[in-house]
Amino acid sequence: MIWTGTCGFGRSQAAAFRQLDAVEIQETFYRPISVERAKKWRALAPADFRFCVKASQFITHPATSPTYRRSGRTIGVDEQGAYGGFQDTAPVREGWDATRTIAEALRADAIVFQTPASFGPTDANRAALYRFFESIRTGAAKGLELRGGWAPHVVERICDDLGLVHIVDPFEGESATYGLAYFRLHGRPPGKTKYRYTYTDEELLRLKSMAEEYDDAYVMFNNDTMHADAIRFRTVLAAGREVGPAFR
Numbered sequence: 001m002i003w004t005g006t007c008g009f010g011r012s013q014a015a016a017f018r019q020l021d022a023v024e025i026q027e028t029f030y031r032p033i034s035v036e037r038a039k040k041w042r043a044l045a046p047a048d049f050r051f052c053v054k055a056s057q058f059i060t061h062p063a064t065s066p067t068y069r070r071s072g073r074t075i076g077v078d079e080q081g082a083y084g085g086f087q088d089t090a091p092v093r094e095g096w097d098a099t100r101t102i103a104e105a106l107r108a109d110a111i112v113f114q115t116p117a118s119f120g121p122t123d124a125n126r127a128a129l130y131r132f133f134e135s136i137r138t139g140a141a142k143g144l145e146l147r148g149g150w151a152p153h154v155v156e157r158i159c160d161d162l163g164l165v166h167i168v169d170p171f172e173g174e175s176a177t178y179g180l181a182y183f184r185l186h187g188r189p190p191g192k193t194k195y196r197y198t199y200t201d202e203e204l205l206r207l208k209s210m211a212e213e214y215d216d217a218y219v220m221f222n223n224d225t226m227h228a229d230a231i232r233f234r235t236v237l238a239a240g241r242e243v244g245p246a247f248r
Helices: 013-019 035-044 066-070 077-082 090-106 123-135 152-162 201-211 226-239
Strands: 002-007 022-025 050-054 110-114 141-145 165-168 180-185 216-221
Touching: 002 050, 002 226, 013 035, 013 226, 022 216, 035 090, 050 090, 050 216, 077 090, 110 165, 110 180, 123 152, 141 152, 141 180, 152 165, 180 201, 201 216, 201 226, 216 226
Parallel strands: 002 022, 002 216, 022 050, 050 110, 110 141, 141 165, 165 180, 180 216
Antiparallel strands: none
């Protein structure tokens, strides 16, 4: 099965629930959200609609990251070192508790953990990953988008040991895990303007072929035209052939 969606609501919530298979909630990365909001989204969505949740930046990113500008929190200099890096600290545990609570309220099928590029392949970071993921419990699939120059064979071992799905942009790298795929499509080519990119018909056909190599796959668009591209990709899946002029 291939589920097509967007990272965040690319248009209105109603349009996403009506036209797509899934959405990855992004607000949970920046700041905790209320259970009431999550339950409302779940109630409005079709029963078979899939929610994915992006894990709190309190777990993954240092407090010096510019993404904390949207956290709604003032963090003192003496407190900054306790945030991010999958550390065994109160802020990281707070981030996980907030993520897990919303995932449960949404009955989420997957939780996305995205590391910053600064989280490189050190022994300390590897140990932190093992300690963190061995300590948490959730019924959702756990996906890891591991940036920072980790070697593929190391990523494969980590994901295999910890039961994680290796998240990739399939146009930039190959997943190190099998069975379930989770693709996050950030636009092309790499660079500051890549999110403005709209995928071509040929690329969507190639994407279909890549997704079909797995038992199941999430195909989640994260570019400026993500909603429109997701709809076009669903058309490719439904047609099973090259996109016709009516869809261009």
